[in-house]
Amino acid sequence: MSIDSPVTTEGFIELENKYGAKNYKPLNVVLSKGQGVWVWDIEGKRYLDCLSAYSAVNQGHCHPKIIQAMIDQAQKMTLCSRAFRNDQLGLFYKELCEMTDSNMVLPMNSGAEAVESVIKAVRKWGYKCKYIPEGQAEIIVCNNNFHGRTVTIISFSSEPQYKDGYSPYTPGFKLIPFGDAEALEAAITPNTVAFMVEPIQGEGGIILPPEDYLKKVREICTRKGIMFVTDEIQTGLGRTGKMLAEEHFGVQADVTVIGKALSGGAYPVSAVLSNKEVLGVFHPGDHGSTFGGNPLACAVARVALRVLKEENLLDNAAKLGSYFMENLKKIKSPYIKEIRGKGMLIGVELFVEAGGARKFCEALQEEGVLCKETHDHVIRFAPPLVIKKDEIDWALERIDKVLTMSL
Numbered sequence: 298m299s300i301d302s303p304v305t306t307e308g309f310i311e312l313e314n315k316y317g318a319k320n321y322k323p324l325n326v327v328l329s330k331g332q333g334v335w336v337w338d339i340e341g342k343r344y345l346d347c348l349s350a351y352s353a354v355n356q357g358h359c360h361p362k363i364i365q366a367m368i369d370q371a372q373k374m375t376l377c378s379r380a381f382r383n384d385q386l387g388l389f390y391k392e393l394c395e396m397t398d399s400n401m402v403l404p405m406n407s408g409a410e411a412v413e414s415v416i417k418a419v420r421k422w423g424y425k426c427k428y429i430p431e432g433q434a435e436i437i438v439c440n441n442n443f444h445g446r447t448v449t450i451i452s453f454s455s456e457p458q459y460k461d462g463y464s465p466y467t468p469g470f471k472l473i474p475f476g477d478a479e480a481l482e483a484a485i486t487p488n489t490v491a492f493m494v495e496p497i498q499g500e501g502g503i504i505l506p507p508e509d510y511l512k513k514v515r516e517i518c519t520r521k522g523i524m525f526v527t528d529e530i531q532t533g534l535g536r537t538g539k540m541l542a543e544e545h546f547g548v549q550a551d552v553t554v555i556g557k558a559l560s561g562g563a564y565p566v567s568a569v570l571s572n573k574e575v576l577g578v579f580h581p582g583d584h585g586s587t588f589g590g591n592p593l594a595c596a597v598a599r600v601a602l603r604v605l606k607e608e609n610l611l612d613n614a615a616k617l618g619s620y621f622m623e624n625l626k627k628i629k630s631p632y633i634k635e636i637r638g639k640g641m642l643i644g645v646e647l648f649v650e651a652g653g654a655r656k657f658c659e660a661l662q663e664e665g666v667l668c669k670e671t672h673d674h675v676i677r678f679a680p681p682l683v684i685k686k687d688e689i690d691w692a693l694e695r696i697d698k699v700l701t702m703s704l
């Protein structure tokens with residue numbers, strides 16, 4: 298077996314195809330470097346990244362401050378486990394709570410793990426505080442949701458492909474239509490512990506709910522005494538122009554899950570935030586994670602949060618996101634059915650007759666713009682929030698070209 302590194306794009310693709318599980322269908326671009334909004338492939342070609350690793354690199358690729366903090370912390374201590382305390386964790390908690398207006402944090406690693414943690418927390422809260430009969434707790438979620446890939450989470454997915462072949466599924470979940478407050482009201486029973494929802498459905502195709510939806514949801518959850526849980530793993534941390542997307546709708550959830558950009562893409566860090574007693578149900582030994590809350594993760598997350606603030610990335614996402622969307626709407630393309638979004642999270646839905654978003658993403662790749670189709674017919678534009686106006690103009694020129702050519 299040769300240990301020589303392949304030097305060509307084809308060589309790397311061949312290696313992945315030969316040895317890797319094929320649970321993704323990536324564009325055939327082999328990246329080796331990123332800086333800010335730009336990434337480079339191994340042939341030296343430069344691209345504007347319009348995906349931001351599904352909104353994990355809101356602060357831009359290899360942000361110098363984040364990378365420096367990561368190096369500094371890595372040279373001091375990376376992991377000591379929660380069996381001991383570390384000098385980063387408390388500061389991380391405090392700064393995160395202040396920035397998100399929360400009062401308790403549970404640190405985890407991946408988004409799915411944080412969602413799993415919420416499921417455990419609200420169930421326990423239901424049994425211990427609402428005295429729901431053991432085994433009966435129900436959580437209400439929405440059709441077209443995306444909350445991660447674990448067995449329990451895909452058990453309440455409405456996407457057949459996410460579930461196919463993975464049974465038996467975890468019971469205890471009820472699906473209702475997204476954006477329909479009356480359906481929520483009707484679905485609640487005495488055994489309901491929580492309603493979990495994305496303020497804007499990301500993987501579902503950048504779907505915005507009716508303006509007053511979350512306000513109604515807030516009112517219903519309060520009145521019925523159930524936990525209102527928002528999954529802001531994708532919409533949070535500046536992506537939509539606010540720290541949390543819930544702020545657009547004038548509500549505060551009881552529990553919020555964040556991840557992705559919490560580390561600026563440097564390291565997996567996620568967290569459950571709560572405004573209520575729900576995280577208080579955990580006692581020593583009830584739940585845990587070897588890596589959750591490790592000093593490296595905390596140091597990286599602390600600076601990633603600071604960068605959002607210092608560089609005004611929320612305002613930038615709001616202002617330039619609107620600019621981006623307005624100008625996308627000016628493109629006269631026979632393929633575009635609808636353009637929608639909030640801040641720097643924008644979806645361009647194509648007509649089915651356009652033949653799928655994939656080939657447009659491939660054409661954009663040729664032009665130096667990297668993006669990814671979500672579902673079959675939506676192209677998501679979600680560049681790092683450090684993007685500048687002239688870079689958006691640069692992208693718009695190329696998007697215009699691709700969406701007006703015959704493919």
Ligand SMILES: *Cc1c(COP(=O)(O)O)cnc(C)c1O
Binds near residue numbers: 407445500557
């Ligand atoms: C990405 C995402 C997740 C899952 O996060 P992972 O880190 O991939 O486990 C959950 N919810 C939403 C809304 C997401 O966008």
